[in-house]
Amino acid sequence: MTEEQVRAWDRHHVFHSWSAQDEIAPLPIASARGSTFTDYSGKTYLDFSSQLVYTNLGHQHPRLVSALQRQAEKLATIAPGFANDARAELAHDIAEIAPEGMDYVFFTNGGADANEYAIRLAQQVTGRAKVLSAYRSYHGATGTMIGVSGDPRRWGAERGGHTGAESRHFFGPYLYRSAFWSQTPEEETQRALQHLENLIVLEGPETIAAIILESVVGTNGILVPPPGYLPGVRELCDRYGICYIADEVMAGFGRTGQWFGFENFGVAPDLITFAKGVNSGYVPLGGVVMRSEFRDFFAHRPFPGGLTYSGHPLACAVGVESMRVFREEGVLEHVRDLEERVMRPGLAECAKRHEGIGEFRGLGLFWAVELVRDRDTREPLVPFCATGEEKKPMAELAAACHARGLWPVAVDNRLHLTPPLTISEEELTRGLDILDDALSACGL
Incomplete structure (x- = not known):
């Protein structure tokens, strides 16, 4: 053409x-x-x-293209109800780089549905409905995630009534334009955490299923959290029985120099969402990494969710090769x-x-x-x-x-x-x- x-x-x-x-x-x-x-x-x-x-x-990348070609010749597609080598190997490889105890992966087609399913997991396990997220955030454009996002792109969807989450927003740290009149990173951390705890208390901790945070805010400013902020969020989640979801869709798979962005801050979440860099987007792929207790909650009850193409063998084969490239190169x-x-x-x-x-x-x-x-x-x-x-x-x-x-x-x-x-x-x-x-x- x-x-x-x-x-x-x-x-x-x-x-x-x-x-x-x-x-x-x-x-x-x-x-x-x-x-x-x-x-x-x-x-x-x-x-x-x-x-x-x-x-x-x-x-x-020649190795990723070759992996895609080899998988297409061997097994181009298979439904998620079957097991296959590419999906199993990628889940194993991701579990190896995740924090200890995070041994299971639910595959999706991208970042928005990864975040949507992470929230569903948190809601199912906690029996609570609300989700807290930052104003300066973007978590996807599905019906649930556009409402959870603090990004102004949610405004148009809200006008049409097309948001499905019971979400509340808060101010995350942003020292250059501090909402808390902070002068130092330490002040910004302390005041942002106090603001978040105030919201938790006023909303009712027993109503809140999860706090979802981009480990480094992406589209809304590439905002690196100040020292102590993410550990403080982890402590608040532990104190009030709230799931901490780390949105690693942009920050994950090497973007910050670590496998996951949260590794720069010495914390471990309850759920990790990923997409994008897991296979450089050669075939759409995302997922949720979860602690074993989330998997065990559904040991004898069905998880209410699934996708026709989740864990697609073409996407997973490129993901497996991607992780080899990360290590070997x-x-x-x-x-x-x-x-x-x-x-x-x-x-x-x-x-x-x-x-x-x-x-x-x-x-x-x-x-x-x-x-x-x-x-x-x-x-x-x-x-x-x-x-x-x-x-x-x-x-x-x-x-x-x-x-x-x-x-x-x-x-x-x-x-x-x-x-x-x-x-x-x-x-x-x-x-x-x-x-x-x-x-x-x-x-x-």
């Missing part, structure tokens, strides 16, 4: 997510490899988005090395040269650059949920990056920098140089 035909058929037949259909013009992509993708004109872009933060091992070590030698110091130097950078933050290869009009007042470059002319400065910055061959993600007043974990030092350095040049071109 030509580029023109792709554009025409896309325009006339494809309905795109999260978009006003007549206001978008999706860029047709002809090919991708490693840390780059290429359009039909031959222009190549450094993928600093990992698409939707899922191509952790890059595009067209030293991916976690590579991420930690690039963070310390390239990403963190590179962004620090960039911030020195550009007054428009209010803050940069992140872990591993999971970073945000927050843009401001004034460093002293911290006025955002564009308002929260900006539309129309209001969002023009960020649109211009994104366009400047694209023109120079860099594809980050622009969200509100932030650029998110989340390249594949296999990116080379040269590519990462080149991407940061392009960002520096684009910021200069936009007068930031």
